[in-house]
Amino acid sequence: MDIYQTLFEVIDTRSFSNMWYWIALAVVWSTASHFVLGVPFDLALRAKRQGGERMTDLEDLVRINIGRLLNIAEVSGLMLTALAGAVITILGMTGFVYGVELAQALFLIGFPMLLVGALNIRTARKIATEAPKGEFLVSELRRHRFYVQFIGLISIFVTAMWGMYQNIVTGPLGG
Template sequence: MDIYATLFEVLDTRSFSNMWYWIGLAILWSTASHFVLGVPFDLALKAKRQGGERMQDLEDMVRINTGRLLNIAEVSGLMLTALAATVITLLGVTGFFYGVEFSQAVFLMLFPMSFVGALNIRTAQNIASHAPTGEALISVLRRHRFFVQLIGMVSIFVTAMWGMYQNIVTGPLGG
């Protein structure tokens, strides 16, 4: 058995036919929908059920993470937006104009996450301005999670369709 052949078979650079890409995509969206504004969503469910100290912990964590997000957006938001737009544009051009499959794959992961980032900042601004507590805060977090999951479902569907198309076009050996 040739070690190099085995290694290159496992580390295939054709992203859409690589199992590791799909595992990474699933982990990306699973993590994005589980951590709502950086707070694990199961903490919100426990706070709703048990109330009291758990609810106070949830409110404190949301307040801290909201402050962090808004501070990052205020201090370096313009620079991060420019950098993200540059990277996403480069990936889009090299991927779809020049046909680099790896760029297509990374673009299909990062582009939808830019919407999640914008949604995070919008929700953080909403929480900072209205200061919801208790059930109202959990409702805001639940609505935010729903939209993140909706973006994720659309993203996974589009990525799967594009990936199947790429696998059909390139064939089993990358032809």
């Protein structure tokens, strides 16, 4: 058997039948739901349980992260929105109009992450204007995390269904 044939059988170059794509998808959504506005969610839970200095640390960390996020949105928001819109449109058109599986796979990761990014900015603005403290801040972070996880759940479901469909249609050898 040819070494290249063996290599390409072991490392499938199609996206939806590639184990590394699914690992990357899991890592993306795990990271997105763990870091709420850049703050590890376990830190919020620990601050709620223990209070005191831990809660002060959480409030400071949230304040710093939403300041960074809102500054980026204010300074570069228009350019980042245009760039992200162009990239996601190119991926969507290339993937679903021209049938490029890699573009489909990247679109199915990228588009929901754009929604999460918009949700991050919305929540950061809400926290900046209302300035919740203590338990109210933790509940706001918990609500935000729930929405991120809900988007992730829908995204993973749609990606899995589309990936299974692609694997059925293309067959085991990409034919």
